[in-house]
Amino acid sequence: MKSIHQILKPARKGVRVTAAALLLAxxxxxxxxxxxxxxxxxxxxxxxxxxxxxxxxxxxxxxxxGAGFHLNAGAVFMIDAHWGVATGVGVASxxxxxxxxxxMESSFAIDSSINMLNHDTATWVNPQYEFRTYFRNFTxxxxxxxxxxxxxxxxxxxxxxxMDVVGRAGFKVGIPVSSKYKLMKGTYETRAFFxxxxxxxxxxxxxxxxxxxxxxxGKCKLNPVNLSLMLEGGVTYKFTKSLRAYAGINFSYCLTNxxxxxxxxxxxxxxxxxxxxxxxxxxxASLISVGASAxxxxxxxxxxxxxxxxx
Numbered sequence: 001m002k003s004i005h006q007i008l009k010p011a012r013k014g015v016r017v018t019a020a021a022l023l024l025a026x027x028x029x030x031x032x033x034x035x036x037x038x039x040x041x042x043x044x045x046x047x048x049x050x051x052x053x054x055x056x057x058x059x060x061x062x063x064x065x066g067a068g069f070h071l072n073a074g075a076v077f078m079i080d081a082h083w084g085v086a087t088g089v090g091v092a093s094x095x096x097x098x099x100x101x102x103x104m105e106s107s108f109a110i111d112s113s114i115n116m117l118n119h120d121t122a123t124w125v126n127p128q129y130e131f132r133t134y135f136r137n138f139t140x141x142x143x144x145x146x147x148x149x150x151x152x153x154x155x156x157x158x159x160x161x162x163m164d165v166v167g168r169a170g171f172k173v174g175i176p177v178s179s180k181y182k183l184m185k186g187t188y189e190t191r192a193f194f195x196x197x198x199x200x201x202x203x204x205x206x207x208x209x210x211x212x213x214x215x216x217x218g219k220c221k222l223n224p225v226n227l228s229l230m231l232e233g234g235v236t237y238k239f240t241k242s243l244r245a246y247a248g249i250n251f252s253y254c255l256t257n258x259x260x261x262x263x264x265x266x267x268x269x270x271x272x273x274x275x276x277x278x279x280x281x282x283x284x285a286s287l288i289s290v291g292a293s294a295x296x297x298x299x300x301x302x303x304x305x306x307x308x309x310x311x
Contacts, residue, residue, distance in 0.1 A: 041301040042076035044088070046246060050291020054096035054142055056259065056282045060103040066095025066142075070291070076154050084154040086168050093145050094287050098276045100138040100186070105281075106193075107131050109269040130193040131269045138186030138213070142220065142277055144287075145178040150230060159235070164244070166297075167233040172252065174228060174287070179220040181275035183213040188267060207271060220277040221260050228254045228287060242299040247292070254287035 052068030074088020109131045152170025159165060189210040191201040200208050234248015259282060266279040277285060 039080070040076075040078040040084075040299050042078070042084075043298045043300050044074045044076060044086075044246070044295060045072065046293040046295025047071050048250070048291050048293030048295075050289065052092060052094045052289045052291065053287070054094050054144055054258075054277070054285060055254075055288050056096070056098075056277070056285040058098050058100070058276055058281050061098055061100040061276075061281070064097040064099070065288075066097060068093035068095055068289075070148075070289070070293070072148075072150075072293075072295075074150065076297075078154070078156075082156060084156075086150065086152045086154040086170070088150055090148045090150070091145065092148050092174075092289070093143065094289070095144070096142045098140045098142070100135040100140075103135040103138070105133045105135070105265050105267065107265055107269060128195070132191045132193055132199075133265075133267045134189045134191070135266075136187050136189070138188065139184040140276055141182045141184055142275070143178075143180050143182075144176055144220075144222070146174045146176040146226075148175075148228075149173045152230060152232075156236075162238045164236045164238075165233075166236055166246070166248070167231075169231050172228050172230050174226040174254070175224065176222050176226075176258070179222050179277065181218055181220055181277065183216040183273070186213045187211060188213070190267070190271070216273060218273060218275050220275050221262075222258045222277065222285075223256070223260055226254050226256045226258050226287065228252045228289075232293070234293070236297055242302045244297045244299075246295045246297050249292050250289065252287070252289040256286070257284045258287065259283070259285035 047070070049067065049069035051065055052070070053065035055065075056063055070090055070092040072088055072090035074086055074090075076084045076086045078084035107130075108128060150168070150170060150172040152168040152172075154166070154168050156164050156166045187210055189201065190208050191199050192203070192206070192208050193199045200206070201210075202208065230250070230252040232248055232250040234246055236244040236246045238244045259277060262278065263280050264274050264278065266276065266281055267273050276282060
């Protein structure tokens with residue numbers, strides 16, 4: 001009769017073979033990992049500009065696009081040889097211009113400084129009147145500066161040993177940090193139209209007069225956050241194993257309304273000028289950008305190694 005050791009001997013042999021096969025598989029996997037461990041991690045920076053405009057359609061007026069700049073710093077985490085995820089932070093400026101000529105704006109008010117006889121009740125009352133503002137040859141500029149945080153898919157494809165085609169597509173979150181207007185030229189005239197059909201236009205003691213614009217400035221009120229679609233494409237040129245120059249074009253369009261809902265006129269009955277972006281003269285405002293950029297892409301992970309491993 002065979003002993004227990006003789007019976008288990010083939011089993012022990014099988015275990016040793018299996019263990020050896022597993023060790024070989026692990027070694028092969030480790031060797032493969034040693035070859036394919038490298039995935040690029042980029043730090044990017046670019047500066048550029050172009051048409052970067054605050055877009056709106058003023059009632060009884062005209063809109064002109066403006067120009068601006070952008071400055072960005074970011075990071076790219078590649079998933080494989082061609083695809084990655086990009087994020088970062090940037091600063092961008094936007095501008096626009098509004099023009100009004102022979103525009104009239106009105107609202108109702110009560111003048112406590114005037115007493116008129118109400119013939120129906122035979123009493124003296126403070127009359128209600130229509131407060132009218134006439135704008136002539138009126139020009140207002142608007143400027144916006146905001147912080148932008150992109151979240152986008154990143155793509156790269158080699159053309160030759162030194163040049164790559166690259167691109168980004170995704171969204172960016174905008175946070176306005178400064179929004180201002182400036183009156184450049186023009187006049188506005190305030191008048192009072194009463195129910196009797198009388199219109200007063202030269203009563204400066206009651207606030208009805210003609211004013212010449214004198215470079216007046218003020219702040220706009222915008223929604224605190226906006227969201228834009230962004231697209232970008234360009235080429236890179238390799239100077240060293242880890243440093244490349246970048247040049248490209250970009251496009252972005254704001255999907256949300258940056259204009260706060262308001263019922264304020266441009267000029268209130270208290271003679272406070274609000275500005276176009278803060279008034280009920282527009283219903284919606286957005287941002288659009290079409291421009292060019294130049295910058296650098298630094299593979300900070302590869303910079304520590306002599307040769308670039310294969311993917």
